[in-house]
Amino acid sequence: MAEARARGRPRGFDEGRALDAAVRLFRAEGYDGAPVDRLCREMRVPRATLYDLFGGKEGLFLAAVARYADTRIAPVLAALGPSGTLRDDLAAFYDAVLALATADPEAPGCLVSCALADAAGSNTGFRAELAARYAAMEGRIAARLMAAGWDVQAATPPQAAAALAASIARGLMLAARSGTEAAQLRPTAEAAVGALLALHPEGAPGHG
Template structure:
């Protein structure tokens, strides 16, 4: 047994190449990024890309995973441990405002709008982001239901409608960011979105 890799060592940094791919897909979407674009940006030839990542689709999936693991982390997974659902959702929206306007990176969210509309043959790319958005929605919904069970939300509140709304605000902020909204403005959007949070009184709506 050996501690070193056997054959000729890879001549480029795989992690760095993956970051490059993430940025490309993030900015131009799945259909809008060609393998030639990727290899050019990575500074490698096509066979090296295929040896390291398998295919364009696998590279896309891995780029998505890198995104949600690093820059796209909005704290949705921590919603359960937030002091209140209100604080948790507010934190998620503010994290989104910052993530969608990070200097040196494309505006908006790679998951939200990276591959919303694709060619018929690339439907898998669409579904990859759809699943991630659904997961976010599910975590929002679960936290809101728990809040209602805890009495934080009044009985009259509709957790599904609230989850739909905050998911929509989240994805919408991504589009607004793409259109050039600044971080300051998006943070204000996040704050203002919380104004509709139902009050704990019995007449809340």
């Protein structure tokens, strides 16, 4: 099943690793703060090829966001399971959030909730992308809550609880951005789990 060799000159870089480098730079410097020149150098992608592949800086940024979602956010959502009790899965979720937020000590925080959120101010396309990413995360959390028997007609419906859970995750990302260590954030994450479970109509924790 090996891909047939492309026709022209082969690329001297791996697209996935190149996008990883773009993610790193955009996350550290922001959209406006990351010059195309540096992006090309650290991605090891020639300018001409970059424009052929992504159309321009905006396209590259969106591609980097997609790469980030696929490789960094997806595992965080996967921690939701269901693979244990709701309490266990929520705790694992916030552990993964903290791990992601503090993964790069030089530039903590989240590409979506820092760089993309900032760039969304003036660029409507970026704002739509931000809304879509947020909606996806909230939908995934709501599904997990409903799998735990969270009644859609509860005083706090699963969608509202999911939006709250997602807001907390974003808030933690920002706290990490300010330099707060993961260890200092853990009590907040634990409080978050307890507070969310308290909204559960089934009352007692421990539901699959």
